[in-house]
Amino acid sequence: MLLEVRLYSGLEKYVENAQYGKPIQVELPEGATVKQLLDKLGIPQEQVFSVLVNGTHYNCSDVMEDGDRVALFPPVGGG
Amino acid sequence: MSKFIRLDMTTQKVKIEEVPEKYRALGGRALTSQFVLDEVPATCHPLGPKNKLIIAPGLLSGTSAPSSGRLSIGGKSPLTGGIKEANAGGITSQKLASLGIKAIVIEGKPEKGTFIARVTADSVEIIPADDLAGKGTYELTAILKERYNEKAGVICIGPAGEMKMLSAGITNNDPEGNSSRYAGRGGLGAVMGSKGLKAIVVECDKTFDAPVKDKERFKTAARKFADILLKHPVCGEGLPKFGTNVLMNIINEAGTLPTRNFRTGRFDAAGEVSGEKLAEVAVARGGKATHACHPGCVMRCSNVYPMPDGKVCAPIEYETAWCFGPNLEISDLDVVAKLNYICNDVGLDTIEAGCTLGVLMEAGVIPFGDGQAAIKALEEVVKGTPLGRIIGAGAAVAGKVYGVTRVPAVKGQSIPAYDPRSCRGNGVTYATTPMGADHTAGYAVTANILKVGGYVDPNKDDGQIELSRNLQVATAAVDATGLCLFVAFAVLDNEEGLPTIVEMLNAQYGTELTVEDVTALGQQILKNEREFNAKAGFTKADDRLPEFFYEEELTPHKTKFALKEELDEVFNF
Ligand code: SF4
Numbered sequence: 114m115l116l117e118v119r120l121y122s123g124l125e126k127y128v129e130n131a132q133y134g135k136p137i138q139v140e141l142p143e144g145a146t147v148k149q150l151l152d153k154l155g156i157p158q159e160q161v162f163s164v165l166v167n168g169t170h171y172n173c174s175d176v177m178e179d180g181d182r183v184a185l186f187p188p189v190g191g192g
Numbered sequence: 193m194s195k196f197i198r199l200d201m202t203t204q205k206v207k208i209e210e211v212p213e214k215y216r217a218l219g220g221r222a223l224t225s226q227f228v229l230d231e232v233p234a235t236c237h238p239l240g241p242k243n244k245l246i247i248a249p250g251l252l253s254g255t256s257a258p259s260s261g262r263l264s265i266g267g268k269s270p271l272t273g274g275i276k277e278a279n280a281g282g283i284t285s286q287k288l289a290s291l292g293i294k295a296i297v298i299e300g301k302p303e304k305g306t307f308i309a310r311v312t313a314d315s316v317e318i319i320p321a322d323d324l325a326g327k328g329t330y331e332l333t334a335i336l337k338e339r340y341n342e343k344a345g346v347i348c349i350g351p352a353g354e355m356k357m358l359s360a361g362i363t364n365n366d367p368e369g370n371s372s373r374y375a376g377r378g379g380l381g382a383v384m385g386s387k388g389l390k391a392i393v394v395e396c397d398k399t400f401d402a403p404v405k406d407k408e409r410f411k412t413a414a415r416k417f418a419d420i421l422l423k424h425p426v427c428g429e430g431l432p433k434f435g436t437n438v439l440m441n442i443i444n445e446a447g448t449l450p451t452r453n454f455r456t457g458r459f460d461a462a463g464e465v466s467g468e469k470l471a472e473v474a475v476a477r478g479g480k481a482t483h484a485c486h487p488g489c490v491m492r493c494s495n496v497y498p499m500p501d502g503k504v505c506a507p508i509e510y511e512t513a514w515c516f517g518p519n520l521e522i523s524d525l526d527v528v529a530k531l532n533y534i535c536n537d538v539g540l541d542t543i544e545a546g547c548t549l550g551v552l553m554e555a556g557v558i559p560f561g562d563g564q565a566a567i568k569a570l571e572e573v574v575k576g577t578p579l580g581r582i583i584g585a586g587a588a589v590a591g592k593v594y595g596v597t598r599v600p601a602v603k604g605q606s607i608p609a610y611d612p613r614s615c616r617g618n619g620v621t622y623a624t625t626p627m628g629a630d631h632t633a634g635y636a637v638t639a640n641i642l643k644v645g646g647y648v649d650p651n652k653d654d655g656q657i658e659l660s661r662n663l664q665v666a667t668a669a670v671d672a673t674g675l676c677l678f679v680a681f682a683v684l685d686n687e688e689g690l691p692t693i694v695e696m697l698n699a700q701y702g703t704e705l706t707v708e709d710v711t712a713l714g715q716q717i718l719k720n721e722r723e724f725n726a727k728a729g730f731t732k733a734d735d736r737l738p739e740f741f742y743e744e745e746l747t748p749h750k751t752k753f754a755l756k757e758e759l760d761e762v763f764n765f
Contacts (some may be wrong), residue, residue, distance in 0.1 A: 165446055184441070184442070185615060186445075190436075190438075
């Protein structure tokens with residue numbers, strides 16, 4: 114399956130040529146979890162604070178689907 | 193000894209009093225709201241002689257407690273017609289506290305004329321200052337610093353406040369002299385303007401000189417609190433790295449970024465006005481991605497953004513980047529900075545100005561996405577033209593003038609940067625806080641989106657009432673301490689947070705407060721504010737969101753806001 118992944122707020126530095134917010138296409142086997150995505154991208158799990166899949170919070174063990182929009186964030190806050 | 197300073201603007205006489213017994217244990221919002229309830233008739237005209245403005249440092253301001261230099265300003269709001277506490281950073285709170293000043297009260301109204309007040313360790317005077325009328329806040333602050341004291345803190349209003357515009361704010365300066373730290377919301381700048389007071393110059397070379405009873409005990413607690421902040425991922429890492437505007441992308445991804453005057457929840461070009469972009473441009477131009485609004489802040493969420501015209505906008509906050517960016521479909525950070533700077537200089541609340549421009553775009557007065565047209569419109573404010581006055585009067589008035597039904601405002605104050613349909617905890621806060629729509633009053637984005645202090649699904653109703661209630665109580669208490677609200681991220685996640693705040697208070701004042709007392713204080717503040725609003729004529733009907741949030745679906749989550757009668761449960765304590 115093909116995922117549309119966006120990295121933000123410094124996480125982009127783990128992936129060669131990635132820019133924050135610019136979508137990258139990632140190919141993973143059907144039924145892949147968030148954890149598998151992080152492993153494939155080489156992003157340490159402890160650096161990732163929020164995973165939004167189509168705008169909804171996912172955990173590392175949650176399974177994604179083909180065409181999902183995935184956004185990864187380190188700790189962020191403000192107001 | 194701690195004192196109350198009363199500036200009687202009718203006679204231009206100053207009275208310095210001992211703090212009345214009733215107010216001794218209060219500070220910040222606890223003090224301003226109690227005082228307004230006690231001394232301001234709820235039905236008075238907000239711009240008449242009976243309204244009073246009260247400026248109070250928080251309880252911990254002027255000590256070594258980290259991030260404790262917040263200032264509360266209270267009065268009856270001309271924008272909402274209800275009670276108001278607007279909260280600002282900047283350097284003045286610590287100076288007032290170091291001078292032993294519990295509060296400055298501004299009352300009465302002169303027949304005519306412009307005045308300033310000068311506060312030093314030895315004296316307080318009201319000085320005629322007709323030469324300063326009409327000055328923008330940046331120039332005004334520079335003049336007053338040069339005239340009196342380079343290190344002074346200057347609390348002031350711009351021309352918008354002098355023209356008594358409903359969304360005029362009161363500002364004070366950061367350590368570099370930028371007059372950009374606003375008690376922005378609710379139009380208190382118009383109240384100050386109605387009293388003919390252009391500025392208060394606070395001269396005090398000390399920053400951390402507020403009296404502390406048990407110094408050693410305090411130091412230990414303050415260190416521990418700094419440690420709690422720095423160890424928290426948001427307070428210690430997230431905020432210092434990209435500032436508040438780091439929120440832009442996550443709120444966009446979460447699908448709750450109000451776009452095109454609250455029509456959709458995502459903006460394709462959000463990244464162009466995000467904290468990441470801001471940091472990149474600011475640093476490339478010799479600015480700063482991180483900056484403290486007052487000495488002693490360890491979270492340093494602020495920034496310094498050099499603009500193409502050579503001036504500096506410091507900071508560009510998330511709320512401002514949103515209201516002038518996605519809300520207007522503008523994706524040019526330089527345009528956002530310019531709009532922000534104009535507001536700071538003329539003296540307007542940025543959130544209100546951005547939402548008002550959104551309503552004007554909705555009405556077709558200017559096109560969505562047209563940055564230059566937005567700048568031109570905002571430049572009308574300083575001239576006091578009819579269009580300028582409509583903009584200065586805020587979104588609700590602009591909506592009425594142009595017959596617009598899609599007006600994002602509660603109690604006459606416009607809604608900030610999280611759509612209530614897909615961040616429902618904030619929706620509850622917007623609807624119910626006595627302040628009029630205000631994100632800081634009960635920032636449910638924490639549990640709804642940021643996964644701080646637990647998790648409550650932002651697109652469901654379950655748990656939102658309770659979430660907002662608890663946050664509103666906690667926030668009221670934090671606003672009394674003078675701590676920056678952003679400490680809440682750490683305090684919500686660390687059970688030692690609140691006890692450590694209580695420990696600092698006890699060490700400073702020699703009290704024996706408990707955590708329960710602090711919760712009770714937060715509840716009492718809200719009760720006072722609700723009592724004032726009830727006397728001013730507010731009912732349950734005022735605790736609701738605008739109709740369109742209940743009728744129109746927000747994409748991408750296809751959600752509507754549904755909570756109505758349930759909202760009346762928020763204050764059942
Ligand atoms: S966190 Fe930001 S707003 Fe709060 S006190 Fe520090 S610099 Fe000011």
